[in-house]
Amino acid sequence: MKLATWNVNSLKVRLPQVIDWLAAHPVDVLALQETKLVDSRFPVAELEAAGYHAVFAGQPTYNGVAILSRKETVGSARSVEIGNPLFPDEQQRLISAEVNGLHIVCAYFPNGRSVESEKYQYKPRWIDALIAWLSPTLASRSEPTVLLGDFNIAPEAADVHDPEAWAGQVLCSEPERARFRTLIEAGFRDSFRLFEQAPRSFSWWDYRQLGFRRNAGLRIDHILVEARLTERVRACVIDRAPRKLPQPSDHAPVMIEIV
DNA sequence: ATGGCCCGTAGAACGGGA
Numbered sequence: 001m002k003l004a005t006w007n008v009n010s011l012k013v014r015l016p017q018v019i020d021w022l023a024a025h026p027v028d029v030l031a032l033q034e035t036k037l038v039d040s041r042f043p044v045a046e047l048e049a050a051g052y053h054a055v056f057a058g059q060p061t062y063n064g065v066a067i068l069s070r071k072e073t074v075g076s077a078r079s080v081e082i083g084n085p086l087f088p089d090e091q092q093r094l095i096s097a098e099v100n101g102l103h104i105v106c107a108y109f110p111n112g113r114s115v116e117s118e119k120y121q122y123k124p125r126w127i128d129a130l131i132a133w134l135s136p137t138l139a140s141r142s143e144p145t146v147l148l149g150d151f152n153i154a155p156e157a158a159d160v161h162d163p164e165a166w167a168g169q170v171l172c173s174e175p176e177r178a179r180f181r182t183l184i185e186a187g188f189r190d191s192f193r194l195f196e197q198a199p200r201s202f203s204w205w206d207y208r209q210l211g212f213r214r215n216a217g218l219r220i221d222h223i224l225v226e227a228r229l230t231e232r233v234r235a236c237v238i239d240r241a242p243r244k245l246p247q248p249s250d251h252a253p254v255m256i257e258i259v
Numbered sequence: 260a261t262g263g264c265c266c267g268t269a270g271a272a273c274g275g276g277a
Contacts, residue, residue: 009265009266009276010265010266010267012266012267013265013266034266034276036266036267060267060268061266061267061268061274061275062267062274062275062276111275111276111277112277113275113276113277114277119275152276152277169277170277171277204277206263206264206277207263207264207265207276208262208263208264208265209262209263209264210263211264218277220277247265249265250264250265250276250277
């Protein structure tokens with residue numbers, strides 16, 4: 001079973017790329033973030049034609065998340081839950097469901113903007129509520145959990161192209177990294193770090209300053225697998241190819257295989 | 260030294276992203 005996550009920065013703009021990518025990489029589950037679509041405009045028919053069911057939670061202009069599941073192999077997502085019951089939120093950043101024996105949690109963590117910003121205060125509250133929601137039932141749930149999405153956190157210096165320049169900045173600040181570690185301690189593994197990886201592996205590159213060409217990026221998109229899945233994970237890769245296309249998302253897809 | 264791009268909503272700039 002293959003799963004992937006991709007912040008598409010507008011599914012309206014990126015739909016042709018998503019459909020092309022799924023044709024080349026027919027993953028069983030694709031978690032999307034920043035769809036930026038109200039539900040009435042979600043491209044259900046186009047994705048069905050491409051072989052995928054979709055569940056989604058959107059709003060105008062900002063945020064928006066979805067879980068696509070491959071019809072032929074895993075069918076429809078079940079027990080779909082939108083948001084976090086412990087954290088009522090107008091921002092659509094969370095959708096979860098059961099797919100093929102896994103509890104899939106697709107998350108678009110707040111960005112935070114800058115450490116001085118009011119938005120930075122919302123970020124730890126949102127993450128703490130996510131941890132409070134997931135942690136208590138994690139090990140006892142019959143379906144193991146996969147938490148994947150755009151975390152907007154670069155966990156360690158190795159996940160940052162210029163750690164000195166980013167030290168203490170949003171996405172890299174200690175309170176954010178501490179919460180990433182708290183998630184791990186709650187019972188997850190960072191699937192990317194289960195395997196040997198090339199140095200300077202990133203999942204996001206700024207549109208400005210030729211960020212991708214210079215590989216000036218951050219690794220902020222993650223697939224956390226519950227600890228009991230560790231032995232079943234075979235690979236975790238970042239696919240840089242879509243970032244090279246005309247009019248790309250600033251994020252690349254991240255993909256794992258679970259046997 | 261600063262900001263340099265892209266997207267949505269607009270129907271001109273601006274908020275937001277990271």
